[in-house]
Amino acid sequence: MRAPDFWEKDGRLLPALLAPLAAGYAAAGRLRQAAIQPWKAPVPIICVGALTVGGAGKTPVALALGRHLGSQGRQVHFLTRGYGGRDAGPLRVDPARHHAGDVGDEALLLAQTAPCWVARNRPAGARAAATAGAEVIVMDDGFQNPSLAKDLALLVIDGGHGLGNGRVLPAGPLREPVGRALARADAVVLIGEDRAGLHPILSDRPVLGARLLPGPEAQALAGRKLLAFAGLGRPEKFFASLRAIGADVAATVVFPDHHPYSADEVEQLCDQADRLHARPVTTAKDAVRLPPALRDRVQVATVHIEWADSAALDRLLASKIHPAGEAGEHPDVCRQLFHSPPV
Template sequence: MALALKPAGAIYTLGARLRDAMTRPFHASVPVVCIGNPTLGGAGKTPTAVAVARALATMGMAPHFLSRGYGGKLTGATDVDAKHHSAADVGDEPLLLARHAPTHVSRDRVAGARQAAAAGANVIVMDDGFQNPTLHKDVSFLVIDGAGGVGNGLVFPAGPLRAPLGGQIARADALVVVGPGAGGEAVAEEARSAGVPVLLASLRPDPAARILKGMPVFAFSGIGRPAKFLETLAGLGARIAGHRDFADHHGYRAADIAQIKTLANKSGAKTIVTTEKDYVRLDEGNDPGGRFRAGVMPVPVSLKFADPAKLADLLAPVLPAMPRPEARAQASPDPSR
């Protein structure tokens, strides 16, 4: 099937190249640090974005996040307010980002960058958008999952790549490999051969999750690679009595919640666990009164870089953050991810 779809992947690549050639990137008045990934699906971009923003904050910067708001219904530039917005409004990832720094969502990345700068950002950390040519990036990180790598190495729809890997690596300032794995090692070697620095990182669960050691749990998640969540639970010593996987960014319905409760009861689990990203997709719309949420334990994770000093060196170009005149963009009409 993958080989049969290769021609479609070639057309997809050609379309992206034409869009890039026809677009003059907009230079925002503050630096932009982009956290992207070369593939569709989960790689750890959002935890990476949080870790990068924290590093910038320790350097005296005032980072704001910018996201497309994938999965949300709001299309215009919006300041995320976790007290009033739901995942259905702005997407799940922006709700997580807003816990750490001011966050803006916008399908139009240029409008979002302008809003962030007007709101007081002196550096923008953009979650995703590496392949979007409308906004100039001062520093770009490509994030890959060490275990998953780049799959079969083919471009969508034949494979998981958003564009040919070599071209993406060439445009990146660094590659971030999250967790161990042969797939990640292979991509890291390709990056090093191209002269692109490689940063190693790992996801670490919140210390409070240690109470799960030895506990029978029922897990559910709708993320890019659900097996990653199960690996995290196993690393904590939890006993996985059962699990239910959903598609990435799955919008939970009351029927899903009823199914999860039924499966959890049958499994003999003592508690139900999920990811932070899934937990924020549970709200009054699918769980009126919050009774289900009250019995679910989210397991937060944070990303740690193996070499923080190397990260700091890569972020050095944005530290002056001197205001600069805006340069109007001649952007394509499709501000996609």
Template sequence: MKLNTPRWWYSRDRRHAPVARMLLKPASWIWAGVTARRIASAAPVDPGAPVVSIGNLTVGGSGKTPIAREVLRLLHAQGIKAAALSRGYGGTLQGPVQVDLAVHTAADVGDEPLMLAQDAPAWIARDRTAGARAAVAAGAEALVLDDAHQNPALRKTLSLIVVDGETRGDEWPFGDGSVFPSGPMREPLKAGLARADAVVILLPADLAEADPELVATFDALPVFIARLEPAAAPPSGPQVGFAGIAKPWKVERSLIAAGCDLKDFVPFPDHAALTERDFALLTDRAALFDAGLVTTEKDWVRLPPEWRGRIRAWPVLARFEEEARFAEFLTAALIRRPHVSSSTS
């Protein structure tokens, strides 16, 4: 059973849900210890091509996949044949297999690989090393790993940390710093940043700038600002929205900020596969308001074919504020590697 992300995870106020935090602390210490030992004992493999890791320090909800998609676009613009590599969370296939949009569904390969495959070759593999070797053998000159900061299987040329920059009120991307399950952190902040080469702060389109306090958190690491921008206006007329992502409340905020006449919003757990009961609920809510149904692109690709014609997808894209600066930083790291052809330098 999938559970909704606790809002209190992202509060810096330790008084929020104090009993839950206290009871879950021992499990957090175990989680952090296992993660640290796994990373320290690993012997990363060089797959024969540069590896760009797109990761984060929290459990979901930072915007890794849109950033991975944009990194792929920028690499292709530089003439580098880059491929995405994911473990295919939510899918049944073990891989290695290249995602085929005409054949595979989210039930096969997961929702995020389907999104990445719209713009670039995308591979899924539970075994990252096997997946990387398969992608390189198929012609990939660089690999973009989606959600891999805590996976030490491959030697990384560049490790980017994506941070949710939407801090409002008491909300903070790292909560009070507690590790899962008493907080959102996958590992302690200091440990995760020690393996990073740069930080990408991802902002919503309606937030003027990144919180200076958040930027200062990353000390000497390069920080790049990116924004989630709607690829199109929300559907016209009254709408009922829904989303099954780690922070569904962000989708609700974004739809309203983009001018959507949002009458109601229904949150679901991250990567949730909706049931007929869920669809009945959504249909009833839409009928109550004489409204259409709208969701994220990530949720839409998980819908059964019979529902895709009845529900509108609202896609968003990540774009860097200083795109030229980021592209230079990205390609400079890769062209130092002998695996990338000289035509890209």
């Protein structure tokens, strides 16, 4: 699925016509939040969610948090629904045995950093992770899922893309109304510069600034001629990042988000790249959906999150995931501790 153009800017007829459906979607979400009693896990739950559908950067933020907590000696496990996979879980992901069709692409990426559990029933997944030794669980997505209590709820927003036309699905890209989401968020992770005028909307929320930077493999592509392809929520963001590092992007090919690549498709992409005297390149999230036998024919451009203020991140984590009797007793302490400006 590609995001429709009218999700970008308001003032068009179609969003207005879809407004009644959007109101119904928002009302259903509100009722779901009110009707379900969240289960409290025996270990802290950090939820990395988004307001918009696709392309916000949740998984890179979840990975960065997992690495950050792991570097402090905590036993971190990831939890995800496993979107695009057929297994409902709870299941511990084994990258050597499972494929994207089994557990989804995000789960395979997360499992490369720390143990990852796929579970459509989030409480069951959290229980399994805690039983297996998790001291902290980082949940990729699930902000709108009320079944599991969150000790720290983060909303990831792309500073360049913002919130689109500001309308709820299907009239716009929002999963729920902005005010309702921000009221449940402990902080916002704002990736990149605020080019969408978000500051007034986020003025009463702690904001962690971050940047999405190319990894060494991507930086090595500077000056190279490339055929870039991706099946993401916002593939143009990937193509722009390649151009920004100085790569010569000779051609781009777009696939639907979470697209499972066939061997024929990869062969065709490689043949097209050969005709252009270019190197085929894709994202790490796409790479796990390539047929294993053909992965070495495609260059993978990795990315990572760089925090604007690591000390602010540590204060936020300490205020929420320490045991009761410490900073975790005070639900609003993180708002008093910092308000880090976005980069």
